[in-house]
Amino acid sequence: MPRSILLADDSAVARRVIRNLVTDRLGDTITYDEAAGGLEALDKAIASKPDVAVLDIAMPGLNGVEAARCISEQCPETAVLTISYYDVKPILPRIRQAGVRGFVPKASMAFHLIPAIEALLEGKTYFASQT
Numbered sequence: 001m002p003r004s005i006l007l008a009d010d011s012a013v014a015r016r017v018i019r020n021l022v023t024d025r026l027g028d029t030i031t032y033d034e035a036a037g038g039l040e041a042l043d044k045a046i047a048s049k050p051d052v053a054v055l056d057i058a059m060p061g062l063n064g065v066e067a068a069r070c071i072s073e074q075c076p077e078t079a080v081l082t083i084s085y086y087d088v089k090p091i092l093p094r095i096r097q098a099g100v101r102g103f104v105p106k107a108s109m110a111f112h113l114i115p116a117i118e119a120l121l122e123g124k125t126y127f128a129s130q131t
Helices: 012-029 038-048 064-074 089-097 106-121
Strands: 003-008 030-035 052-056 079-084 102-105
Touching: 003 012, 003 038, 012 030, 012 106, 030 038, 038 052, 038 064, 052 064, 052 106, 064 079, 064 089, 079 106, 102 106
Parallel strands: 003 030, 003 052, 052 079, 079 102
Antiparallel strands: none
């Protein structure tokens, strides 16, 4: 049975990179939906209940942490993975309190993204170190 992923990033290029990484490794086992911002991600998560929501932390309107909190509350079966170019160490406790189950730095997505998604699909957490 295909698993579903919601990709939310205000950059269409970032969404395409994420989709390509996932497709290359997980292929037909994944279906996708995309959002360009936090509010759209929340609406789509409520409507489709994806297995994993990959959220950029820095999005306009409803940022990724706020969207993660809402998704975690309204769609507890959806595992939330956050991504960012920024150092999240200072806000990591807030990210975890929002119900986020994983974090991957955008600079190391090629290495960490698939293991993170696979861990979340297995009910685990995955917090990659920032380098």
